[in-house]
Amino acid sequence: MIMSVLDPWFQPALFWRYSSAIALGMLSLWWPMWSIRHRRHLDLPTDEATRLVRWVVIATSWILGSLPVKGAGWLRLPFGVTAVAFHSWPNLSVHLVRWWRKRGSSRDADGAA
Numbered sequence: 001m002i003m004s005v006l007d008p009w010f011q012p013a014l015f016w017r018y019s020s021a022i023a024l025g026m027l028s029l030w031w032p033m034w035s036i037r038h039r040r041h042l043d044l045p046t047d048e049a050t051r052l053v054r055w056v057v058i059a060t061s062w063i064l065g066s067l068p069v070k071g072a073g074w075l076r077l078p079f080g081v082t083a084v085a086f087h088s089w090p091n092l093s094v095h096l097v098r099w100w101r102k103r104g105s106s107r108d109a110d111g112a113a
Contacts, residue, residue, distance in 0.1 A: 019066035022080045026058075026087045033088040044094045054093035057086045 037043050046054075065079030086092050 014068040015066050018068065018076060019062065022062050022065050022083055025080065025084045026062075029084055029088040037089075042091070044091050046090065046094055050090075050093045050097045053097050054086055054090055057093065057096075058083050061086070 061079045061083035065076045065083055067076070069075050
């Protein structure tokens with residue numbers, strides 16, 4: 001089943017080609033975004049949770065975006081865009097963790113009432 005979905009997993013050339021395309025996108029967007037963020041002091045303070053979420057999202061998206069999927073290459077695009085976005089703009093992870101925490105605290109308040 002899995003081998004019929006992955007177009008063939010044992011062809012590392014395809015995996016590395018897709019993976020290198022995502023890496024090139026990450027680096028080509030990261031450099032100018034870093035200079036803008038650094039010059040204008042736009043980075044929000046991060047803690048361990050936000051850094052962990054950022055790198056887990058980047059790694060997971062990069063791997064999923066690099067898989068050669070048979071007949072559905074368009075599925076790689078959202079994962080590649082997510083990896084590039086979280087790598088180029090770390091504030092996304094800050095907002096995501098903040099949303100999770102606020103959502104969790106509102107659930108706790110609803111459960112206690």
